[in-house]
Amino acid sequence: MYSVNYHRATSVADAAKLVKSGDAKLLSGGMTLIPAMKTRLAAPSDLVDLSRIKELQGVKVSGKTVNIGAATTHYDVASDEKLMKVCPALAHMASLIGDPAVRYKGTIGGSVANNDPAADYPAALLALGATIVTNKREISAAKFFTGLFETALKDGEIITAVSFAAPAKAAYEKFRNPASRYAIVGVFVAKGKDGVSVAVTGAGDDGVFRSKEIEAALAKNFSAAALDGVKVPAKNLMTDLHASAEYRANLVAVMAKRAVAAANA
Amino acid sequence: MSDVSLMVNGKRVSGTAEDRTLLVHFLRENLGLTGTHVGCDTSQCGACVVHVDGKAVKSCSMLAVQASGSNIVTIEGLANGADLHPVQAAFKEHHGLQCGFCTPGMIMTATDMIARHPEGLDEATVRAELEGNICRCTGYHNIVKAILAASKTMAKGAKGKAKQAA
Numbered sequence: 001m002y003s004v005n006y007h008r009a010t011s012v013a014d015a016a017k018l019v020k021s022g023d024a025k026l027l028s029g030g031m032t033l034i035p036a037m038k039t040r041l042a043a044p045s046d047l048v049d050l051s052r053i054k055e056l057q058g059v060k061v062s063g064k065t066v067n068i069g070a071a072t073t074h075y076d077v078a079s080d081e082k083l084m085k086v087c088p089a090l091a092h093m094a095s096l097i098g099d100p101a102v103r104y105k106g107t108i109g110g111s112v113a114n115n116d117p118a119a120d121y122p123a124a125l126l127a128l129g130a131t132i133v134t135n136k137r138e139i140s141a142a143k144f145f146t147g148l149f150e151t152a153l154k155d156g157e158i159i160t161a162v163s164f165a166a167p168a169k170a171a172y173e174k175f176r177n178p179a180s181r182y183a184i185v186g187v188f189v190a191k192g193k194d195g196v197s198v199a200v201t202g203a204g205d206d207g208v209f210r211s212k213e214i215e216a217a218l219a220k221n222f223s224a225a226a227l228d229g230v231k232v233p234a235k236n237l238m239t240d241l242h243a244s245a246e247y248r249a250n251l252v253a254v255m256a257k258r259a260v261a262a263a264n265a
Numbered sequence: 266m267s268d269v270s271l272m273v274n275g276k277r278v279s280g281t282a283e284d285r286t287l288l289v290h291f292l293r294e295n296l297g298l299t300g301t302h303v304g305c306d307t308s309q310c311g312a313c314v315v316h317v318d319g320k321a322v323k324s325c326s327m328l329a330v331q332a333s334g335s336n337i338v339t340i341e342g343l344a345n346g347a348d349l350h351p352v353q354a355a356f357k358e359h360h361g362l363q364c365g366f367c368t369p370g371m372i373m374t375a376t377d378m379i380a381r382h383p384e385g386l387d388e389a390t391v392r393a394e395l396e397g398n399i400c401r402c403t404g405y406h407n408i409v410k411a412i413l414a415a416s417k418t419m420a421k422g423a424k425g426k427a428k429q430a431a
Contacts, residue, residue, distance in 0.1 A: 004284050005284055031308070031326060034326045038287075038306065039307075102397060105323075105326070
């Protein structure tokens, strides 16, 4: 790892000031950033640690509205009893991220800001029609995730929370790479008052996306059987040594089917 | 350079370290606690797992300065004098190791896992919970056996204590 200066922020305002120094990066759980720094893929001059800021932590549920602080860990999301009541699909999704040690440290804000094309949260937030709240503004998930590791965040902008209305039904299913355990394809299905939305991670050439074909089939009939014979085009899907675009296209339909079955169960 | 002050295995320790120093290196090199291992350097293998404020985390994926102010337990802090911790005893009894390199991390993960599942564990849960710990020798079989056995011993111990208290 290259040399770095560490700063522990005491508040969001403090972090906003600190992040202006040099080529600073925000540090939350560090489950991607620290390994990237170890391999010298990332070399920030300064790190601004957000993980001890109280105002960024915790899950709040009021009625159907869910608000999750950006520094809330995957473990805390997965084990939050209020969330399990209103949106068990998201708690379950958080329990599938990485491994137990990673879930104790990694945070929702960190995952969303990094926007790894195989990360789980981007699919969930896009399907849930979530809002990403920063220290400057509110951004809809649809406008937030802009490409591979790319987001609408401006330099120095800090995610403070994520909020959404709990859907009537939802589920997440992922097909994991057997070695890395990252999603080769992950599908989050949500049926809310604005209809059905289906978001796919791990497969898109340009990161997370909504599958129009699957959504159209489910809009008429929200059942696994409605997806029989539905074809997802392989165009704009990733091909790598783990799976071809065509294989991923097929997996999108299969995972969507499983997710709908789980959501209806 | 930053000051790092920690509570490690019940003792207050402090030192200075470069900000880029990983917690695992601080434990091994500054404190001489070489029971915590560096296996992969890519954050996957779990040989470096320690408890930070009661949670089993990978000390190779955290800076020492990030942990400053925390309470840390390493493999050296588990046994009570000459009495092995029940998880250590179970690994010995069930031969949950061959070369032993991954064992400290396995044991620190196992104690955390058992604490989170007071209702008891089954094989599938243990295997899923071991996702972040890699062993190249054993095929995991005896590790799983050891953790299941320790979970039962510790549940009995907790009941015994509750009886004594009552």
